[in-house]
């Protein structure tokens with residue numbers, strides 16, 4: 001019997017998709033989230049800043065899919081509205097910096113070799129402004145706002161733990177899997193966003209492959225569903241590494 005896979009952020013949009021796909025593939029799954037995980041009653045309910053809880057959740061697993069995070073800039077001053085503050089110190093640093101450190105340290109000290117880190121296509125936002133599409137996995141980081149800066153750090157820290165501690169680390173620059181009806185409406189109104197859409201089913205099959213396929217080393221890949229007009233991210237390295245390609249396109253699954 002193989003060891004379980006831990007999904008952090010298991011109660012979230014992508015976490016639930018990952019958990020469902022892993023369970024569907026017969027994988028034993030553990031969850032970790034600050035709120036209870038639907039369908040996974042044994043999931044740990046704790047904060048990422050709780051190093052002891054993170055380490056206990058990681059112990060005895062064979063792979064950690066790290067999705068828990070503050071998932072975007074809440075009120076980053078964009079210059080088009082009164083500056084009412086941002087969530088960098090209150091949310092991004094505790095979850096996306098301190099929490100990330102606890103997860104990687106727990107993997108190192110508990111001997112968990114395989115880690116999948118949820119980065120974002122927002123780390124190469126500048127390529128969109130420059131129309132340098134599709135963005136490649138070697139494109140220099142041009143993060144959108146401070147949330148994306150935490151994802152640049154995530155990729156860099158993943159590289160450190162791979163090179164210095166022998167972990168196998170896959171940083172995945174995810175497309176847009178909408179979390180609520182407002183985000184679905186935003187994507188529906190903008191053809192550009194439809195090309196970076198990520199359906200929950202495509203996300204789930206990707207995370208199942210990331211947990212189970214035979215890969216080693218340190219990699220950065222993109223994951224979106226199929227584009228309708230413009231290919232925005234180079235998905236060829238994802239297919240080569242994992243044998244995974246998207247099956248769906250906007251708007252399949254968006255309302256689910």
Ligand SMILES: NC(=O)c1ccc[n+]([C@@H]2O[C@H](COP(=O)([O-])OP(=O)(O)OC[C@H]3O[C@@H](n4cnc5c(N)ncnc54)[C@H](O)[C@@H]3O)[C@@H](O)[C@H]2O)c1
Pocket residue numbers: 008009010011012013014015032033034035046047048049066067068069070071072094095099118119120121173174175176177178179
């Ligand atoms: N959904 C997207 O379009 C998208 C795109 C790019 C990257 N990502 C990344 O993918 C990951 C998952 O995103 P999502 O859309 O599922 O977000 P989500 O907000 O739906 O889920 C995140 C989950 O993490 C949990 N969480 C947040 N902070 C926590 C903390 N400090 N301690 C414990 N649990 C905490 C939340 O309770 C939530 O259930 C995130 O890292 C996000 O940055 C998402």
